[in-house]
Amino acid sequence: MTKPLSAPPHYDVVLAGGGIIGLCTALFLREKGLSVAVLDKGRPGYEQSSRNWGWVRTINQAMEELPLALASRPLWQHWATEGDFGYARTGLLSLAQDQEEWNALENWLAAARHHGFDARELGRSEISALVPQSRGQWAGALYSPGDARAEPDLAMRFLVRKAEAAGVTILPDTAVKSIDIQGGRACGFETETGRISASSVVVAAGIWSRWLCKTVDIVLPQLKVIASVLRTEPVDGGPDPIIASSRFSLRRRMDGGYTVAQRNSSITYVTPDSFRFLREFMPNFLKQKKLLSVRIGSSFVDELRQERQFGKGRPNPFEQYRACDPTPDRKTLARTLQRLREDMPMFEKTRVAAMWAGVIDVVPDALPILSPVARYPGLFVATGFSAHGFGIGPASGKLMANLIMGEPDTLGHEHFTLERFGCNGERTQAR
Template identity: 40%
Template sequence: MRPFVETVEGDETLPRAVDLVVIGGGIIGTAAAFWAAEQGHRVALIEKGRIGGEQSSRNWGWVRRMGRDVAEYPLGIESLRIWDTLAQRLGHDTGFRRTGIVYTAHTDAEMTWIESVSRDADRFGIGARRLSPADLAERFPGASLPARAGLLTEDDGRAEPALAAPALAKGARAKGAAILTHCAVRGIETAAGAVSGVITERGRIGCKAVVLAGGAWSRLFLGNLGVDLPQLRVRGSVLRTKPLAGGPVHALGNGEFGIRPRLDGGYTISRRGRAKVQITPDSFRLLPRFAKGLREHRGELALTLDQGLWDGLVTPRRWADDAITPFERCRVLDPEPQERLLAEAMRAVTRTFPVFRDAEIAQKWGGIIDVTPDAVPVIGPADQLPGLVLATGFSGHGFGLGPAAGQLAAELATGATPLVDPAPFRMDRFSTARAAA
């Protein structure tokens, strides 16, 4: 069930002290570790399971600027620039290719969305091109696309989730970073009210700063420190096909599915706009803070009752630094794929691209996406604990934004000049919104 991920073996020994500890070996954490090590900082990257084992290897693999929240556009622009340089800097292929991304619209609501995205693209200098039905027919020969219009960003592209985070981790190691896998961080040590180290299941590491890039685990980890991060879990499902000739050359999103060409000649496919919010105890605790977003996206989100409820009920919310933690009891979130949604997606793809009648499904998997109330990530300091920087809540956008988001988090942790204004990503925006409400 788990998608293939390039293996990165962890180091056998713990460093006694470093400048920066990065918690989480996904795309954000590995990018933070790589940038900091590249700048000459002593870095330890710590992952409770395997590098890229959760959502960083389970996403669609799109690298886009188009269609972001306005707050994310500067980060997306910088991230695309960094993606261009990564393979050379790392010495490992991430699978990044600028092959273009197309969205289509056939309803009034989708047309309104495309018009809004076009305005945002113009505002930020992104070359988004409107496509007529004739243009779409030329871009997708032999396809049946009942669309009134499309929107293309030629410079956006794709990368391989199986390769990207491992490549960044290997690049960080080459720059001197320690890479620790199957090693959970149990807690953060403080001195004079600021970060002074981390306690792992294998021992203590002294440090001056910590970046928490824990994905869907971040709320639980922070809760043990007395930090309240509003974050829920959304369950997604994806499949990949075996190599297939004659399919689309662009990644495409419409009202029914998302599809991306893969380096191996196959395709990654998912049902678009049908994400499932897991019903957990946190769903009830956080409902007032998420109610507005759930109303606004009620056509795209639905509640689902699955293993997440039981897991939330039995998972401890507090633990001591010398106790076994939830992160050691569950190393990798690996939910079952939602077969019905994937079957719907495959039928829609086949209606659109008849060549997929001959497609063979190679694998299916599920994943857990970490979501904030406004679907914008948190990248910034935890004001309650100086020296701790958060990089989480990417709401399904983390893979494409990852290189810049990780760099931004590491810059904030080390005192460097940030590559974009971090103000829109501060966590205290939720406290302000709650007070205003």
């Protein structure tokens, strides 16, 4: 914990959450000349922002998010000239295992063509030429040569340094306990070390955003999903493009190893919020149920106990949760690695160097919330990226900065409003 504040400092903007969205927003606000502080209950970037797969992709992005993905490309490329965090435009190859998957990829490409980017269809011979290591009989593939990879942990360290060099005040180990509302307006945060005031405040706290919004009776429909990942020791002669498939996904790392995961292996545990937001989440769940495993465990009782500590006028002990570090699903990772070895025998004797898991914040339609909060002027929310935040983080931060400044936006903020869920009208008190 940082030392108690001697006097309540004031900034133009204060953000709760030092992940990629919070830091990118802070950077673009500083470019506009504003004074900015970023608060994090632990170490900035320690949670999902540094645990993701490290893809900077366009393929299979929702149509509403595609402008953010395309606008993030040149920002990532420029930042890569300022620091080495493993950024490389190696392309992404999305493989279809069967005709059903191939039809889905073709339908996506048909819908995305008007954005004018570089994804194209590949047949079996072209797949073999691009990835000769694979012996799978794929039904087809999409390839985007402009998609890229990066090391998430190194990228987050780079962004912290860049933000500090730009004049952003970063306060780690400073848990935000509640949003400060005075006269019907958001005017700062109450932290474990005291109050910090601001003209605008931003909740960019990932999976913790729901509970923080709850401190001022704002309902944010958000659930948690756990995704597991492994990395291998270095492998000679492996594929260079990012590989995405329903059997396995992988990307080459700076150290010569590979990050390996499976896109349809995420886990969500039944919690009180699962029932509370059942109506909002059910339509998308039914469409995407093949990608998610629903489990019952101690999480229901644990979260029921925890959520009773959070809310308006409650203790809100965020300082008890400095780091979210879930146990990886080793069985699923072992199965995924076996599938990779079956397709690419060169991985047969490759050893696993590490396994980890991260908790992803998801919202009902899997689109981010990048939005002012109508009830409280000065309050903004940037969360709910549903596993897409790393790649689109730069442009999302730019969009948020424009919203806060009241400047024109060309990246589709109308798709990302909090109001689209209709959770803060007459039904608010019931939640």
